[in-house]
Amino acid sequence: MEITQEQKVYAQIVQKAWDDSQFKKDLIANPVGTIEQFTGNKINLPGDQTLVVKDQTDESIVYLNIPRKVNVDELELTDEQLEMVAGGTDVALWTGIGIGLALVSVFREK
Template sequence: MTTLEQQKQSAELIKTLAHKAWESSSFKDELVKNPVSTIESVMGYKLAENAKVIVEDQTNASFFFLNIPRKPNLDEMELTDEQLEMISGGELVIIATVGLGIACVGLFAAGIAIGQAID
């Protein structure tokens, strides 16, 4: 399950990679050609051994890119301790799936915004 902290770290990494690619065409070319090793060099540590990353250069304003995120596996999702505490206290709980869906839409919207910002 992806935690809120992991979502924040992922968003920050995407932001960092985009800015570096905007500033350096050689970095952008390397990111597209060798995404795993390039991302690892930015993060300072290795990705999972079976990690596969696809990077598309979306800087051409003539194209509209749509990323279809993977469907969440609800059977394997568990509530965090914080969410369990909220339930036991009677507070409103936002299920992780909703948060994941919002994060995916946010990343999609960020891709659109990034594409429009280049114009």
């Protein structure tokens, strides 16, 4: 599976936060502004959603993230994704696709 542009940007943001403590502080305090400044692109978040960044770098703490529930009936899948689902791909991948599509919408340019 090919890495999307959104995944590349996410990886760059995480790497920058690991390498630059001030960037990490800014990212936690003002995620939208910091990401927009870093990427040069506006973040398209729906009005009722908030982007929250949590510092999970403390190795003595184990984090469990419970993602929002995705309504799979509202998702629009690509032909490749439909092929994977039709081929008997398990529910975990289906859920991952849904979450991935939801995340992609956050990083799309206006």
